[in-house]
Amino acid sequence: MAKNSSAFQCSECGWQAAKWAGRCPECQQWGTVVEAGTASGIVTRIRPSTVSEDRVARRITDIRTVEVERWSSGISEFDRVLGGGFVPGAAVLLSGEPGVGKSTLLLEVAARAAREGRRVLYVSAEESVGQVRLRAQRTNALTDNLYLAAETDLATVLGQVEAVSPDLLIVDSVQTVASATVDGLAGQPSQVREVASALMRLAKERDLPLVLVGHVTKDGSIAGPRVLEHLVDVVCHFEGDRHTALRFIRALKNRFGPTDEVGCFEMTGDGIAQVSDPSKLFLSRTGSVPGTCITVSMEGKRAIPVEIQALVVKTSAPNPRRVVNGVDASRVAMLLAVLERRCGTTLSDHDVYVSTVGGVRLTEPAADLAIAIAIASAASNWPIPETLAAYGEISLSGEVRPVTAAPHRASEARRLGYRKLLDSAAGSLRTALGMARSAAEPVVAPEF
Ligand SMILES: Nc1ncnc2c1ncn2[C@@H]1O[C@H](COP(=O)(O)OP(=O)(O)OP(=O)(O)O)[C@@H](O)[C@H]1O
Ligand SMILES: [Mg+2]
Structure with a gap:
């Protein structure tokens, strides 16, 4: 019997091998080589399924448009990058170097949305609720409509969303939440993909704007699988120099707005302040x-x-x-x-x-x-x-x-x-x- 020569496959780049490897020699990602499963060469014929009346493809001109209802993040410099504000059901990925101020900015966004009367759930998978509260005290972000949860398990995070039923969900960060149904540690490509897609599915179902914090690697790209950037609707990069307090947010991708806008901020002891006139x-x-x-x-x-x-x-x-x-x-x-x-x-x-x-x-x-x-x-x-x-x-x-x-x-x-x-x-x-x-x-x- 002919031996199956490609029993393992990289889930990132498709590299195939007979033996398992911890790191894919093709795309250099760790933990992406998995058993190819059905990729044994047997091609199964897929039968076309009958499409019900209400799902059949329609002329584009017959489709009724629904005006996207955006709501402001409360920080006009952030709105500028988002293309006008949060879109219900849309996922935003905010990436940036360690310590640049991602958590500080999102806590401010959360507090402003909460003060507007929206329920906000801030899931901190990196810091304890006590630490986040300390920061909120320093930056004056204490408000009743803001709910905090320190969770690293995906199922529990989904449960928290059910319990709080928020209008805005912030997960800090996508690399530190893990799902028990997927092998590997939090932050590995398969985990990041699972966590991001589960949260996005939930966000789409509930028409809930979702903000995910993403870590960056040493060369400045977003850590985890490349597919993460394809999955989300908006990718923003938060950048700044260590020696100055000035910070910029740029949209690298935006399905609902332009990508040539830049938001300008300044880090201060009291949190983050927007700079509307950086001239x-x-x-x-x-x-x-x-x-x-x-x-x-x-x-x-x-x-x-x-x-x-x-x-x-x-x-x-x-x-x-x-x-x-x-x-x-x-x-x-x-x-x-x-x-x-x-x-x-x-x-x-x-x-x-x-x-x-x-x-x-x-x-x-x-x-x-x-x-x-x-x-x-x-x-x-x-x-x-x-x-x-x-x-x-x-x-x-x-x-x-x-x-x-x-x-x-x-x-x-x-x-x-x-x-x-x-x-x-x-x-x-x-x-x-x-x-x-x-x-x-x-x-x-x-x-x-
Ligand atoms: N007590 C303080 N007074 C003034 N500024 C502070 C204080 N504590 C923290 N900061 C500022 O906040 C920054 C950290 O911000 P923050 O924790 O939001 O970053 P982050 O991007 O979320 O980092 P990480 O990747 O580690 O989560 C620090 O670099 C510092 O400049
Ligand atoms: Mg942080």
């Missing part, structure tokens, strides 16, 4: 100074002015230093090359330092022009007027190229009082530098 957070200077130029960066649909600072110091070291903070090092190297070849600013015997203010990271090429102006101004020590802002991508030929959402950037810059805007209209970096420099000089009234 002034990344600005520090006062007056016209050399080596400091403002650019306007896009965070989702928002234009945010960011200050870029440069410092140029003469050195006799054979390899001058290029130290960057918040901008891309290779982009700065390219801009130094363009400055040398196209504008005659040679910095091969100078150390160059470039940094953003407030720990913000700029990844857009639109910041090129402001970086180049800041470096050129620091090199020749001419002050950049405080009313100047610049954005534009710089090509290797020294041209200033147009950027996306230019009108939006311009209007935000004008709102904050930047009257002189440099962009692709300047044509070349050389001209843009000339314009920035002439704007710096005091205007002398013509004598008649």
Whole structure:
């Protein structure tokens, strides 16, 4: 008899083998290799079942639309990312690094919904109810309609939902709840899949908005099976720098709204506060100074002015230093090359330092022009007027190229009082530098 050569199969990627393995050699996931069961090569014929009258496929134009009824999370910055608020029956996955503030944010959401008269069940599978209450005391989130349960067993969590019958369910986190019907420890792909699908089924049945907290792995992706992101309706990522209190939430996927929105928050001792106008957070200077130029960066649909600072110091070291903070090092190297070849600013015997203010990271090429102006101004020590802002991508030929959402950037810059805007209209970096420099000089009234 022919031996079955693929008795085991990876439930993640479909890799097959004769022997069981703890870790799939194909997709590197632990605990996903399971007995293939019926995957023995025998193909069973599936009989089509009769479709009842009320379930038969209909013309799309005959289907009546039901307006999605959203309700606000009580935090407008979070609503912005959700596409307007919670949708009944929809599942939101909120992922983020350890300690970034996921539990703090959701406790705030829970408290606000509870104060609006909704029953909220917060299932904490990571902390005891006492710990959550302590946090609630600190962040002023104590309210009667908020129910807490510290459970790690899926069946008990489902039971709690039956008992409390909430209007909003928060499970913190999906990786720490486990089902007794599935093998493996909590957090393993098969467990995460089972827990997420059981909770989502319940949420859909009860028209209950569900928020799941998700852990991230070392490389920043959501821990557990990839299928988790496919299952849920909205995937939000909560991000922030350890050294600053600023936090951003971005929607990576949203079945009910756009994914280019960003919510802006600040962690404080009293919990999490929303920042509705982040425009002034990344600005520090006062007056016209050399080596400091403002650019306007896009965070989702928002234009945010960011200050870029440069410092140029003469050195006799054979390899001058290029130290960057918040901008891309290779982009700065390219801009130094363009400055040398196209504008005659040679910095091969100078150390160059470039940094953003407030720990913000700029990844857009639109910041090129402001970086180049800041470096050129620091090199020749001419002050950049405080009313100047610049954005534009710089090509290797020294041209200033147009950027996306230019009108939006311009209007935000004008709102904050930047009257002189440099962009692709300047044509070349050389001209843009000339314009920035002439704007710096005091205007002398013509004598008649
Ligand atoms: N007593 C306190 N005063 C001020 N800030 C605090 C206090 N306790 C905690 N924090 C802040 O809250 C953050 C932790 O928030 P939170 O527990 O919500 O994070 P989390 O993303 O849920 O983390 P985890 O992944 O561990 O569950 C800390 O990093 C700290 O900045
Ligand atoms: Mg937490």
